[in-house]
Amino acid sequence: MIGYTTVGTNDLAKSASFYDTVFAVLGAKRVMDFGEFIVWSIKKEDPGFSITKPFNKEAATVGNGNMIALSAPDRATVDKLYETALAAGGTCEGKPGIRGDDGSGFYAAYFRDLDGNKLNVFNVSSAD
Numbered sequence: 001m002i003g004y005t006t007v008g009t010n011d012l013a014k015s016a017s018f019y020d021t022v023f024a025v026l027g028a029k030r031v032m033d034f035g036e037f038i039v040w041s042i043k044k045e046d047p048g049f050s051i052t053k054p055f056n057k058e059a060a061t062v063g064n065g066n067m068i069a070l071s072a073p074d075r076a077t078v079d080k081l082y083e084t085a086l087a088a089g090g091t092c093e094g095k096p097g098i099r100g101d102d103g104s105g106f107y108a109a110y111f112r113d114l115d116g117n118k119l120n121v122f123n124v125s126s127a128d
Contacts, residue, residue: 002047003047003048004039004041004047004048004049004050005047005048005049005050005068006049006050006051006052007049007050007051007060007068007113007115007117008051008052008053008054008060008061008115008117009051009052009053009060009114009115010053010059010060010115011114011115012036012038012051012052012053014114015051015113015114015115016038016051017088018085018088018089018090018113018114019038019040019049019051019113020040021084021088022081022084022085022088022090023040023049024084025077025080025081025084026042026070026072026077026081027042028040028041028042028049029041031044031048032048032050036052036053037050037051037052038050038051038052049068049070060115062112062115062116062117062118063117066117066118067110067118067119067120068117068118068119068120069108069119069120069121069122070119070120070121070122071121071122071123072121072122072123073123074123074125075096075107075123075125077121077123078096078107078108078109078121078122078123079096079109081109081121082095082096082109082111082121085111085113085119086111089114090111090112090113090114091111091112092110092111093110093111093112093118094108094109094110094111095109096108096109097109104124105124105125106122106124107122107123107124107125108120108121108122108123109121109122
């Protein structure tokens with residue numbers, strides 16, 4: 001159902017470098033790069049994540065309540081991606097851990113990118 005998601009950025013080069021580093025943890029790479037619009041995906045035919053400067057030429061701003069969730073294959077990858085995001089300049093919005101009751105298996109971490117966009121990386125399993 002979802003083809004790709006897009007977040008705005010005010011510094012395309014810095015944002016692209018951030019996401020190159022963070023998405024490498026998931027095995028994702030750039031599948032499209034049109035200069036002002038860059039898309040990452042694990043496989044070109046899979047849903048993608050993109051960044052761009054706003055079309056209206058105004059400053060990119062954060063959507064209050066908006067968040068993009070990234071699926072990880074296991075809890076170790078959740079931890080690694082979260083740590084990588086923070087090391088690349090992202091900020092913490094919630095350390096890795098179980099959300100809800102332990103039986104849900106929903107293990108997640110939350111962070112913001114360099115422009116303040118909120119992301120989540122999660123894994124749903126009984127345990128690793």
